[in-house]
Amino acid sequence: MHNLIEARSLFKDFGPTRALRGVDLAVAPGESVAIMGPSGSGKTTLLHCLAGIERPGAGEVLLRTTAGVVEVAALSDRRRSELRRTTFGFVFQQGLLLPELTAGENVALPLLLLGQGRSDAEAEALRLLQLLGISDKATARIGELSGGQQQRVAIARAQAAQPAVVFADEPTGALDSVTSTEVMTALLASTVGSGRALIVVTHDAGVAARCDRTLHMADGVIVETSGVAERAQAEAS
Numbered sequence: 001m002h003n004l005i006e007a008r009s010l011f012k013d014f015g016p017t018r019a020l021r022g023v024d025l026a027v028a029p030g031e032s033v034a035i036m037g038p039s040g041s042g043k044t045t046l047l048h049c050l051a052g053i054e055r056p057g058a059g060e061v062l063l064r065t066t067a068g069v070v071e072v073a074a075l076s077d078r079r080r081s082e083l084r085r086t087t088f089g090f091v092f093q094q095g096l097l098l099p100e101l102t103a104g105e106n107v108a109l110p111l112l113l114l115g116q117g118r119s120d121a122e123a124e125a126l127r128l129l130q131l132l133g134i135s136d137k138a139t140a141r142i143g144e145l146s147g148g149q150q151q152r153v154a155i156a157r158a159q160a161a162q163p164a165v166v167f168a169d170e171p172t173g174a175l176d177s178v179t180s181t182e183v184m185t186a187l188l189a190s191t192v193g194s195g196r197a198l199i200v201v202t203h204d205a206g207v208a209a210r211c212d213r214t215l216h217m218a219d220g221v222i223v224e225t226s227g228v229a230e231r232a233q234a235e236a237s
């Protein structure tokens with residue numbers, strides 16, 4: 001398998017609701033993929049199945065790791081939560097940052113949970129905040145930061161464990177358009193810029209246009225893929 005992560009024929013039901021009806025998807029290292037589609041079309045469910053948060057009802061999620069290819073859905077709950085700490089990074093619409101901690105402490109936390117020493121974790125957190133252009137806010141509490149600054153902290157935190165794949169669900173959903181562009185630039189630079197794969201669920205066509213490919217979902221399936229041909233055309237001309 002050349003890809004980093006692949007979904008093969010994913011199905012997922014919630015009671016009588018069929019959220020996914022046979023989704024195939026493959027993402028390479030250093031590639032960014034946007035998932036768009038109307039509300040209820042299955043975007044978040046797909047993201048959750050890829051990230052091992054939900055188990056699909058049928059189908060496979062294959063992940064290439066240093067130890068070989070693993071089938072995410074077949075792993076135990078414990079192994080899946082380990083993957084989420086070590087191999088996947090997450091950015092949500094609201095950063096889900098801990099308000100009682102500073103920006104630096106929020107970014108250092110995943111490293112402390114992985115057993116890294118405090119001074120190393122703090123130094124790495126500061127480096128990541130620097131990369132995202134907000135090291136001057138390292139000692140500020142989350143409530144003292146703007147929405148855009150909070151998302152940069154969330155992006156820094158998502159990179160802390162050096163994940164292979166970063167999943168972002170509406171990462172710019174709460175931001176104005178200028179801040180959204182800046183945050184997307186930071187997100188792309190810190191993920192695909194370092195060889196990571198980025199999978200972004202978004203309603204914002206401007207955000208999707210920054211990704212290598214956009215998958216359009218409707219009623220639990222991918223109905224169209226855009227971006228690849230346009231990009232090839234632009235490169236050829």
Ligand SMILES: Nc1ncnc2c1ncn2[C@@H]1O[C@H](COP(=O)(O)OP(=O)(O)OP(=O)(O)O)[C@@H](O)[C@H]1O
Nearest residue numbers: 014017018019037038039040041042043044045046
């Ligand atoms: N935990 C759940 N329990 C029951 N139904 C669910 C659950 N999660 C999702 N669904 C249903 O599955 C379908 C797909 O939901 P999903 O959240 O994946 O859509 P979405 O495309 O991400 O929507 P939105 O853009 O509104 O976030 C919807 O009909 C939704 O109501």
